[in-house]
Amino acid sequence: MKLLFAAVVVTLAAANGLAAGAPATLSQCGTGNAVDFTTLKATPNPPVFGQAAALNATGTVNAAIQKGTYTLTVSLDGLNLFTHAGPACGFSSFTLPLGTGTVDMYGLSCPTTAGGPVAASLALTLPLGTPPGTYDVQVSATGPTGALFCVEMKWVAS
Numbered sequence: 001m002k003l004l005f006a007a008v009v010v011t012l013a014a015a016n017g018l019a020a021g022a023p024a025t026l027s028q029c030g031t032g033n034a035v036d037f038t039t040l041k042a043t044p045n046p047p048v049f050g051q052a053a054a055l056n057a058t059g060t061v062n063a064a065i066q067k068g069t070y071t072l073t074v075s076l077d078g079l080n081l082f083t084h085a086g087p088a089c090g091f092s093s094f095t096l097p098l099g100t101g102t103v104d105m106y107g108l109s110c111p112t113t114a115g116g117p118v119a120a121s122l123a124l125t126l127p128l129g130t131p132p133g134t135y136d137v138q139v140s141a142t143g144p145t146g147a148l149f150c151v152e153m154k155w156v157a158s
Helices: none
Strands: 001-003 025-029 036-045 052-061 069-076 079-087 091-095 102-106 117-125 133-141 145-156
Touching: 025 036, 036 117, 036 145, 052 102, 052 145, 069 102, 102 117
Parallel strands: 001 117
Antiparallel strands: 001 102, 025 145, 036 052, 052 117, 069 079, 069 133, 091 102, 133 145
16 A cells, blocks of 8 residues: 655744754644554655655554545744545645645555555655745544544744
């Protein structure tokens, strides 16, 4: 099972102890998710504007998944910049506002099997000229039985 979700921008600056140029923090959010990610990695870390960025996650499926919907939310200094929803299973692609880039989401290979491995990755080129500040990006997904997964990435861009 493979999930490639598109990496965007994330953080909660000083309140989270993050400093400009410091590595992004990556974490699972929520509890009781159908997917338990045990490894989360951003490349490069921290993300660099004008370069391709990726978020990779691996873990285990706790409960079989048939279908679902993801929501991607990007905030800058606590203000919501962008929200997008799409299918948690299979491939989807969307364009960022003002044509600043494209996000390709390679969703879960549904149906999944409980106890099986899962891999996830996020990729996109972060636009040049993006304003500095604290970014927080969250990708969460739900299905008919509840929460599927939730991953959050935070960093300070200067």
